[in-house]
Amino acid sequence: MNPLKMNNLQNSPTLNALSPPRFWDDALSKLARELSPQQYKTWIQPLIFVGQDESEQSLTIGAPNRFKLDWIKKTFSDRFQALACDYFGCAMTVHLVLSVDGAREDVGQLSSPIGNPSFKEEITTKEDSLVNEQAFEIEDHSKLNPNLTFETFVTGKANQLARAASIQVAHNPGTSYNPMFLYGGVGLGKTHLIHAIGNHLLKEKPNARIRYIHAEQYVSDVVRAYQQKAFDRFKRYYHSLDLLLIDDIQFFSGKSRTQEEFFYAFEALLGNKAQVIITSDTYPKKIAGIDDRLISRFDSGLTVAIEPPELEMRVAILMKKALSEGIPMSEDVAFFVAKHLRSNVRELEGALRKILAYVRFHGKEVTIEVAKVALRDLLSIQNRQISVDSIQKAVADFYSIKVADMYSKKRPANIARPRQIAMFMAKELTQKSLPEIGELFGGRDHTTVLHAVRKIGEERSHNSQLNHEVHVIEQTLKS
Numbered sequence: 001m002n003p004l005k006m007n008n009l010q011n012s013p014t015l016n017a018l019s020p021p022r023f024w025d026d027a028l029s030k031l032a033r034e035l036s037p038q039q040y041k042t043w044i045q046p047l048i049f050v051g052q053d054e055s056e057q058s059l060t061i062g063a064p065n066r067f068k069l070d071w072i073k074k075t076f077s078d079r080f081q082a083l084a085c086d087y088f089g090c091a092m093t094v095h096l097v098l099s100v101d102g103a104r105e106d107v108g109q110l111s112s113p114i115g116n117p118s119f120k121e122e123i124t125t126k127e128d129s130l131v132n133e134q135a136f137e138i139e140d141h142s143k144l145n146p147n148l149t150f151e152t153f154v155t156g157k158a159n160q161l162a163r164a165a166s167i168q169v170a171h172n173p174g175t176s177y178n179p180m181f182l183y184g185g186v187g188l189g190k191t192h193l194i195h196a197i198g199n200h201l202l203k204e205k206p207n208a209r210i211r212y213i214h215a216e217q218y219v220s221d222v223v224r225a226y227q228q229k230a231f232d233r234f235k236r237y238y239h240s241l242d243l244l245l246i247d248d249i250q251f252f253s254g255k256s257r258t259q260e261e262f263f264y265a266f267e268a269l270l271g272n273k274a275q276v277i278i279t280s281d282t283y284p285k286k287i288a289g290i291d292d293r294l295i296s297r298f299d300s301g302l303t304v305a306i307e308p309p310e311l312e313m314r315v316a317i318l319m320k321k322a323l324s325e326g327i328p329m330s331e332d333v334a335f336f337v338a339k340h341l342r343s344n345v346r347e348l349e350g351a352l353r354k355i356l357a358y359v360r361f362h363g364k365e366v367t368i369e370v371a372k373v374a375l376r377d378l379l380s381i382q383n384r385q386i387s388v389d390s391i392q393k394a395v396a397d398f399y400s401i402k403v404a405d406m407y408s409k410k411r412p413a414n415i416a417r418p419r420q421i422a423m424f425m426a427k428e429l430t431q432k433s434l435p436e437i438g439e440l441f442g443g444r445d446h447t448t449v450l451h452a453v454r455k456i457g458e459e460r461s462h463n464s465q466l467n468h469e470v471h472v473i474e475q476t477l478k479s
Contacts (some may be wrong), residue, residue: 004157011054017189023059023092024049026211028446041206043072050097058093059084069098081344142202154320154345156313157461159189162304164182166193170200173275175241177302179266184306185471187346187476190279194245199241210243213253222258234261243275249298250280252287263294267477283468305464308471309345314338317348322366327356329366336368340379344475351375388426388440394473395422407442423449423472424456429477 002006031044045066050060061080063069073096084092150170155163168176182190198210213221225234238244244265252259269276280287280404283305284298309317315334322329329352337355341347359366392406399418406419419441426437427449434453435445441449460467 006253023084023087023366024061026087030083031079032421037206041075043068045207047072060095060097062097066098069096072096088159106171142198143212144198144202144210145212146199147194148192148341149199150196152324153189153192153196154313154317156316157395158307158309158313158441158467159193162189162306165302165304165309166197166468167200169277170197173197173201174273178273179272179276179278179298179301181278181280181284181298181301181303182306183283183303184468185281185344187308187344187473188308189345190306191247194247194277194279196243198243205242208242209240209465210245211238211241212245212247214247215249218246218262219251219255219258222255222261225261226257231261235264235268238265239272241269241274243277244269245277247279248281249278249290250282250287252294253287256291259291259294263297266294266297306462307467307470308474309348310461311335311338314348317345317353321349321352322356325352327354327359327366329355333366333371334366337371337375340375351378354378388427388430390477391425391429391473392440393423394476395419395425398469398473398476409442419451421466421473422453425470425473427453429474 025447028044032040035044048062052059060470063072076350080094084094104242111445150163150167153159162182165177165180166182168182169178182193183305184190195212198212201208202210221234225231250260253404266276278298283293284290284303287295315331315338318334318337319331322334337351338348341351355366355374358364359370362372393403395418396403399414399421401415401418405415406422408415411417423437423441426432426440427434430437432440434449438444438446438449456466456470460470
């Protein structure tokens, strides 16, 4: 035996004087103070004290699965050994074993595996299964963004129903609105809301198994499971969640194996009363390339649209986010920016960052003139790209009519309505006057244009389908 170790054993207390189970209680108490509640409950709390071996002066700790076993070895090995040294005077070696349903399987000790010639061979023979487990337990954490909460979400007419439903789901996961399907254009707050649900549940139940994932990453997980022949591990991981948040489900389009695996996961989660929340850029039945049985499952819960933010909401968003950055923005500046940037919250945030960077660099206050200078490239691009001609073409393409119908005197509903929508958008998105717009629509009187603008504007305030269609066309024009 090493002389230094022999000396430590001679000078250290005996096992009878210092109880190993008490050591474990002491270690847990110290680790609970050192780690965050989530880290402690995820990694340390599942471990168990298995036993002691007086002849070898060793302790054994059990981990519930091979993934946690490997991660604990790499992350906490030195800390466990240090705790044992502090408590027993370095008389102890700490071993880690796999302990599932009372069964134990030695896989090595936390310190160097001295005198264990089979250790290297054992790890090698189990290497493949360990890789597979690591691939699909994926660090066992949620991937949530802690900054996306209900408190930081700006509410308005466009999203108040979606927010109310999300709060209901956060308070009653698995029972209220399961599944919940949120849809709407880019940058309207879908991702923010589902992260807010996850963060709320994590705060209420730190032990909950939660996963946020983008649909593309889920596809990658399916591919990796196929390559590694690890579908059992893949299924165990996803089927065991308490809350699955999956973003942009439209990326499943045309991927039959991914859809099949997701269908099984979906059925298992709902059967376990786990909550499933899905987002998409469009209404479920309009997603191309998705199996009908999945579409029917999406429709079986609550489907909620998030609309583009109205002017007042865009102003509120700008002012709140500017204030959170420590640089207040007046209403007149916020109205100027909001009137020029209509499509989504992400675009507003990008514009705000440009303005704040400009005022910080030049030491100026936030004024309309400063905003014009800071956003000159963005505003010039928009003004150059969006013309009445481009609006007419985009609207005609969307509603499957001819561009020539925009100028014609034809008045059937399938032509007259798209023409009115195009007039409305021309007034909203260009600097043209009503007479100028009328002239570009086949020489129509300005009162005809005014009637179209008022009619579509009023209908848009209560017709979510029309609002969504206009938003899609705007996105097309600005893409």
